[in-house]
Amino acid sequence: MVIDCAVCKKSTYRKPSYVKKTKQITCSYNCAAVLKSKNKVALNCSSCNKLYGVAPSVLKWSNLRGHKHRFCSRDCFVSFHIGKNVANWKGGRIVTDRGYILVQDKDTDRPIAGSYRYEHQKVVERAIGRQLREDEHIHHKDGNRSNNSINNLQIVSPSQHAQIHWKQRERNEFGQFA
Numbered sequence: 349m350v351i352d353c354a355v356c357k358k359s360t361y362r363k364p365s366y367v368k369k370t371k372q373i374t375c376s377y378n379c380a381a382v383l384k385s386k387n388k389v390a391l392n393c394s395s396c397n398k399l400y401g402v403a404p405s406v407l408k409w410s411n412l413r414g415h416k417h418r419f420c421s422r423d424c425f426v427s428f429h430i431g432k433n434v435a436n437w438k439g440g441r442i443v444t445d446r447g448y449i450l451v452q453d454k455d456t457d458r459p460i461a462g463s464y465r466y467e468h469q470k471v472v473e474r475a476i477g478r479q480l481r482e483d484e485h486i487h488h489k490d491g492n493r494s495n496n497s498i499n500n501l502q503i504v505s506p507s508q509h510a511q512i513h514w515k516q517r518e519r520n521e522f523g524q525f526a
Contacts, residue, residue, distance in 0.1 A: 355379040395424035441467075447493035468496045472503060485509040491516070 349364050353375035360375040367373065374380040388401030394417035402418070410418070419425040431437065431452075440452035442464065450464040458479075459465060468486050473479055475498050480486070487502045487509055488495060504512065 353379050355382050391418045393420040393424050394418055395428040396420065443494065449494055449496060468493075468501055471496050471498055472501050476503075487512055 349362055349367055350359050351362050351367060351373045352358070353360055354372040355374055356379055358375045360373070362370075362373055372383060374383055384403075385401060387403065389404055389407050390399055391402055391407070392399055398420050400420040417428065419428065431440075442450040444450060449467040450460060451467045451470060452463055453459070453465045453470065454463045456463065456465050468488070469480060472486055480503070483505060484503050485506055485508075487504050489500050489502055492500070
């Protein structure tokens with residue numbers, strides 16, 4: 349069956365069964381791509397603000413699921429979902445199960461987890477104007493690990509730190525360390 353292309357109007361042969369099941373017939377892959385691009389909806393990427401096209405069915409699907417942001421590529425999606433744009437963002441501060449506070453520091457060369465560091469280390473380093481050495485520990489004078497004011501922090505050697513905590517240990521009624 350001879351049919352005219354929906355894009356360039358060139359005559360082309362297609363089987364009758366193909367003509368029945370297809371709404372718009374094209375003569376080549378190039379014309380099919382042009383036809384496909386004509387049916388797209390223009391959107392702005394939420395990350396790079398570039399204009400891109402998407403099929404109406406995809407737009408309908410994402411609207412039904414409540415997606416607020418649209419992305420032109422996987423790279424834009426990944427770069428957008430960093431920091432404050434993440435659903436469970438907590439402001440870059442995490443309290444560990446031991447009571448220490450971790451803060452986000454992307455410029456650190458000694459991270460604890462990902463790009464996070466202990467807040468008390470950052471406070472002391474800012475006060476002394478240099479990075480802590482490996483043989484320097486920080487002691488919380490009041491024992492409260494989340495109190496990171498500079499007046500509560502003291503730089504000590506590892507052995508001094510162990511002595512301080514050894515003296516603070518409590519004994520039970522039998523004289524044993526509890």
